[in-house]
Amino acid sequence: MQILPLQEAGGGGVAPWISQSFPWIQGSLVIIMAIAAIVMIIAILASPAQTGRGSNAITGASESFYTKHKGKNNQGRLRNLIIICASIIAFCAIMYFVTFQIYHIGG
Numbered sequence: 001m002q003i004l005p006l007q008e009a010g011g012g013g014v015a016p017w018i019s020q021s022f023p024w025i026q027g028s029l030v031i032i033m034a035i036a037a038i039v040m041i042i043a044i045l046a047s048p049a050q051t052g053r054g055s056n057a058i059t060g061a062s063e064s065f066y067t068k069h070k071g072k073n074n075q076g077r078l079r080n081l082i083i084i085c086a087s088i089i090a091f092c093a094i095m096y097f098v099t100f101q102i103y104h105i106g107g
Contacts, residue, residue, distance in 0.1 A: 022103040029096045033089050040085035047078040 019103065022099050026096055026099055026103070029092045029099070033092045033096075036085040036088040036092070040082055040089070043078050043081045043085065047075060047082070
């Protein structure tokens with residue numbers, strides 16, 4: 001594969017390797033988003049419902065050792081997994097539309 005300067009490349013100032021690789025990059029981003037979405041759905045379904053979180057302000061109850069160290073148990077891990085998957089989906093969506101704009105400027 002030969003990389004040509006932008007002036008010789010044609011296609012509105014986008015090098016040929018860019019116009020050939022962006023569809024693959026966009027497809028990869030969609031697949032990553034789909035996998036992260038499936039993992040996030042499973043993690044949400046596996047996490048228990050959180051009830052009674054607002055009653056501590058009314059009753060004056062303090063937090064227990066269990067709630068202070070929530071990140072070290074399974075509920076905390078599921079919560080962290082949900083946050084990570086949501087971040088991956090957001091990042092991939094932004095990158096998808098950035099590559100979409102770059103790819104379609106030249107073509």
